[in-house]
Amino acid sequence: MNIPDSAAIPTVSFISGADGRIRRRLLLSRVFAGTCRFATYSSLAVLVVLLVAIVYSSVGRLSPDFVTNTNSANPAKAGMLAGLWGSFWLILFTSLFSVPVGVGSAVYLEEIAKDSFIVRIIKVNLANLAGVPSIVYGILGYTVFRTSAATLSIWFDGNHAIGVLGLFRVRLSKLPLYEDNILVGALTLTLVILPTVIAASQEALRSVPSSIRVASLALGATRWQTIWRQVIPAALPGISTGVILSTSRAIGEAAPLIMLGALTYTSMCPGNIDSPVKLLTRPTQVLHAPLDQFTAMPIEIYDWSKNPAPQFTAVAASGIVVLLIVLLAINSVAMIVRYYASRRLKW
Amino acid sequence: MASITQTKSVPPSVTGVDRDLDMSAHPAAIQVRGLDFFYGELKVLFNVSLTVPERSVTALIGPSGCGKSTFLRTLNRMNDLIEGARCVGEILVEGQNIMDSAVDVVLLRKHVGMVFQKSTPFPKSIFDNVAYGPRVAGEKNRSVLADLVESCLKKAALWEEVKDRLTTSAMSLSGGQQQRLCIARTLATNPHIILMDEPASALDPASTDRIENLIGELCANYTIVIVTHNMQQASRVSHQTAFFYKGILEETGPTSKIFTSPSKKATQDYITGRFG
Numbered sequence: 001m002n003i004p005d006s007a008a009i010p011t012v013s014f015i016s017g018a019d020g021r022i023r024r025r026l027l028l029s030r031v032f033a034g035t036c037r038f039a040t041y042s043s044l045a046v047l048v049v050l051l052v053a054i055v056y057s058s059v060g061r062l063s064p065d066f067v068t069n070t071n072s073a074n075p076a077k078a079g080m081l082a083g084l085w086g087s088f089w090l091i092l093f094t095s096l097f098s099v100p101v102g103v104g105s106a107v108y109l110e111e112i113a114k115d116s117f118i119v120r121i122i123k124v125n126l127a128n129l130a131g132v133p134s135i136v137y138g139i140l141g142y143t144v145f146r147t148s149a150a151t152l153s154i155w156f157d158g159n160h161a162i163g164v165l166g167l168f169r170v171r172l173s174k175l176p177l178y179e180d181n182i183l184v185g186a187l188t189l190t191l192v193i194l195p196t197v198i199a200a201s202q203e204a205l206r207s208v209p210s211s212i213r214v215a216s217l218a219l220g221a222t223r224w225q226t227i228w229r230q231v232i233p234a235a236l237p238g239i240s241t242g243v244i245l246s247t248s249r250a251i252g253e254a255a256p257l258i259m260l261g262a263l264t265y266t267s268m269c270p271g272n273i274d275s276p277v278k279l280l281t282r283p284t285q286v287l288h289a290p291l292d293q294f295t296a297m298p299i300e301i302y303d304w305s306k307n308p309a310p311q312f313t314a315v316a317a318s319g320i321v322v323l324l325i326v327l328l329a330i331n332s333v334a335m336i337v338r339y340y341a342s343r344r345l346k347w
Numbered sequence: 348m349a350s351i352t353q354t355k356s357v358p359p360s361v362t363g364v365d366r367d368l369d370m371s372a373h374p375a376a377i378q379v380r381g382l383d384f385f386y387g388e389l390k391v392l393f394n395v396s397l398t399v400p401e402r403s404v405t406a407l408i409g410p411s412g413c414g415k416s417t418f419l420r421t422l423n424r425m426n427d428l429i430e431g432a433r434c435v436g437e438i439l440v441e442g443q444n445i446m447d448s449a450v451d452v453v454l455l456r457k458h459v460g461m462v463f464q465k466s467t468p469f470p471k472s473i474f475d476n477v478a479y480g481p482r483v484a485g486e487k488n489r490s491v492l493a494d495l496v497e498s499c500l501k502k503a504a505l506w507e508e509v510k511d512r513l514t515t516s517a518m519s520l521s522g523g524q525q526q527r528l529c530i531a532r533t534l535a536t537n538p539h540i541i542l543m544d545e546p547a548s549a550l551d552p553a554s555t556d557r558i559e560n561l562i563g564e565l566c567a568n569y570t571i572v573i574v575t576h577n578m579q580q581a582s583r584v585s586h587q588t589a590f591f592y593k594g595i596l597e598e599t600g601p602t603s604k605i606f607t608s609p610s611k612k613a614t615q616d617y618i619t620g621r622f623g
Contacts, residue, residue, distance in 0.1 A: 115430065215467040215529070218425060220457035220536050221483040229483070230469060 051324075057317035066318050070267035070274070071300065075311035078304070080319055085269035086182070086262075086294035087251055087326075093186030093290060094193065094250050099243055101190070102197030103232075106239075109198070110205040111227050126202075130195035138259030141188025146260055150179040180261035181291045182270055188256050193246040200242020204235035237341030244334035248327050254298035263295045264303045270294045297323045370586055370601070373400035375439075376540055376570040377422060382436035384417055384594075386429070391417050395436075395596045397589055399540075404562060404571045406585035406602065408578065410622065413591040415574050419542050422572065423459035424452050440540070457484065460538035464545040466525035468517035473500075473509050476517045476528055480536035495535055503531035504561055523554025530561065541565065543573040547580065559584050578618055582606045590614045 061075065069079025113119045208231050216226040232239075258264070271289025273279060279286055301323065304316035377399040384392035392414045399405045407415040417426065424445060426432045438445050445455055457480070469476050477496040478486075486492060496513070500506040505527040509520070517528055526546060533541055543562075547555040562571060562584045575581050581588055581602065588605040590598045590613070598605065598614045609615045616622055 209467075211463065211465060211467040212469060214425065214428065215463065215469070216479070216483075217428065218423065218456055218461040218463075219480040219483065219532065220453050221479070222453050225483045229479075234470060 054317045054320050057313055058321050061314035062318040075315050078315045080322055082266055082269050082295050083297040083300040086296040089182045089270050089289055090186050090296055091247055094189040095247055097190040098194055098197050102194055103201050105198045106201030110202050126195050126199055134192045134253050135255040137191045138256030142260055145184040145187045146179050149184050178293045182294050183290045185257050185260055189250040193250050196246040197243055201239045204238025208234040237338050241334045241338045248330040252298055254302050257296055257299055262299055263293050264299055266295050370400040370403050376401040378439040380437040384434040387431040391594050393594045401570050403586040404566045404584055405587045406581035407574045407589050408581050409591035414594040415591045416544055419544055419574050422542055423456050423461055457536045458538055459540045460533035460536055461542045462529050462533055462546045464548055466529050468525050468528055472514045473517050474513040477532050477535050499531040499534040502534050503527045505531055523550050540570045545574055
């Protein structure tokens with residue numbers, strides 16, 4: 001059907017800039033978009049400059065032996081092995097403590113607890129706790145865990161026994177028990193990341209559709225079976241991502257550990273375990289490691305950066321590069337876990 | 348034009364249920380007496396009394412918000428999950444008062460299964476979905492589970508479509524298949540009574556058709572209570588119809604009577620589409 005020529009077609013131009021008001025609005029829109037783009041790329045640029053500067057400064061020291069040597073007063077020999085092992089043990093125990101407590105609390109708050117006054121207070125304050133500076137947790141850890149460890153070490157006849165939180169006692173010869181040990185550090189770091197772990201787990205549990213819970217209960221499953229077989233598996237990608245990201249935050253924490261009295265200068269790896277093979281071949285040392293003194297990657301970096309000798313700048317920069325690589329690796333694991341686990345779960 | 352009139356009538360493939368079923372010979376599976384239900388201060392069911400005969404289909408109809416779904420959920424105490432929900436009265440399931448505090452809701456729900464409006468397959472394999480009920484009840488024997496899964500999928504008329512891909516995710520099934528999977532999953536707990544909350548309202552006509560046929564087959568062995576918004580569906584699949592209006596059970600009777608000569612004006616108005 002043809003439109004008759006005589007039909008009144010209003011004269012509208014679609015050519016840009018034909019209307020002054022529209023031109024102004026378009027301009028404003030472009031300015032806004034430009035501002036946002038600037039906000040993004042300016043911070044990115046600063047980050048890139050920092051990274052390049054650090055990698056540039058690390059030239060001269062960053063080499064394979066930097067991660068196989070322990071610390072030394074000689075900048076050409078100083079390495080991060082003790083810090084790497086210290087951080088490894090810290091993170092291992094931090095995860096062991098924070099995952100059951102964090103996920104358990106989240107399950108309680110989201111799935112089990114009735115909506116009571118106390119529960120609401122806890123939920124609101126979790127966000128506040130996540131914002132508490134880590135040095136405050138360091139003081140708390142010093143007061144609670146370090147003092148308990150000191151009390152235990154006296155109780156367990158000082159220098160000749162290992163007591164693991166009073167539960168059992170293993171007699172070994174000449175193994176001193178320190179109050180500034182890995183377990184105390186890990187318990188303190190657990191306090192630092194626990195609010196984040198709980199919040200991430202709560203978020204993941206909330207994203208599980210309630211129809212799954214109802215359907216499971218309707219099939220005669222108990223609440224425990226419903227949580228364990230349906231809700232937690234469905235929330236696992238979110239929970240594990242949250243846990244891994246919180247853990248990577250704990251790796252970078254120096255303040256609470258310094259507060260606890262972690263060693264700033266040492267060439268000893270916890271339990272004297274300086275290679276992965278010894279994890280399998282030296283069981284008594286493995287048992288001793290959690291109760292040994294330690295240093296950690298950020299502490300070593302802090303120590304080197306304070307060193308007045310100019311050669312230590314390269315050592316500190318190398319330490320930062322290694323720490324960043326470890327963090328990047330952990331965050332990549334989190335991304336991979338999230339990708340594969342969420343591909344399986346489509347609602 | 349001819350096609351339009353055809354869709355209005357009952358599709359020839361739907362056989363419906365045996366309308367001449369003599370329910371008086373069937374003992375009562377569920378007896379509800381004087382049930383009042385509250386959500387906090389809000390009263391949503393008023394003095395509801397209803398008897399559901401064994402091995403038959405009872406349809407609950409009524410406009411939105413009339414309390415029919417709430418009533419259905421009281422029958423296996425799914426309302427326990429809602430905070431502030433409480434009810435007064437008596438619900439006898441096979442002679443036992445299920446509102447008694449000594450009743451184990453887990454045992455009750457195995458006996459009184461439920462199928463929901465939205466199909467809710469678990470994000471697991473087809474096999475694991477059907478085997479979930481027996482597994483949570485403690486069945487671990489692989490061959491027992493395999494036999495059970497097969498027989499339940501056959502009863503739910505899904506076996507032929509999925510027998511070669513039992514290990515694939517249930518999420519890959521179509522909406523109608525998912526709903527039949529949910530029915531198979533419910534059958535696997537070996538219930539006597541199956542509650543269905545608008546089981547076909549989210550499905551296309553062909554899938555609805557299959558679900559309705561399935562209900563017709565299942566009622567030979569199971570007692571079925573179904574909530575539906577679809578009048579034709581109620582008249583096709585049920586032996587007994589209960590009409591709810593504003594929380595009151597207005598009228599109950601054999602489906603043929605409710606749909607041809609209801610005794611109350613509200614029922615008449617609702618089934619002829621004057622409201623609701």
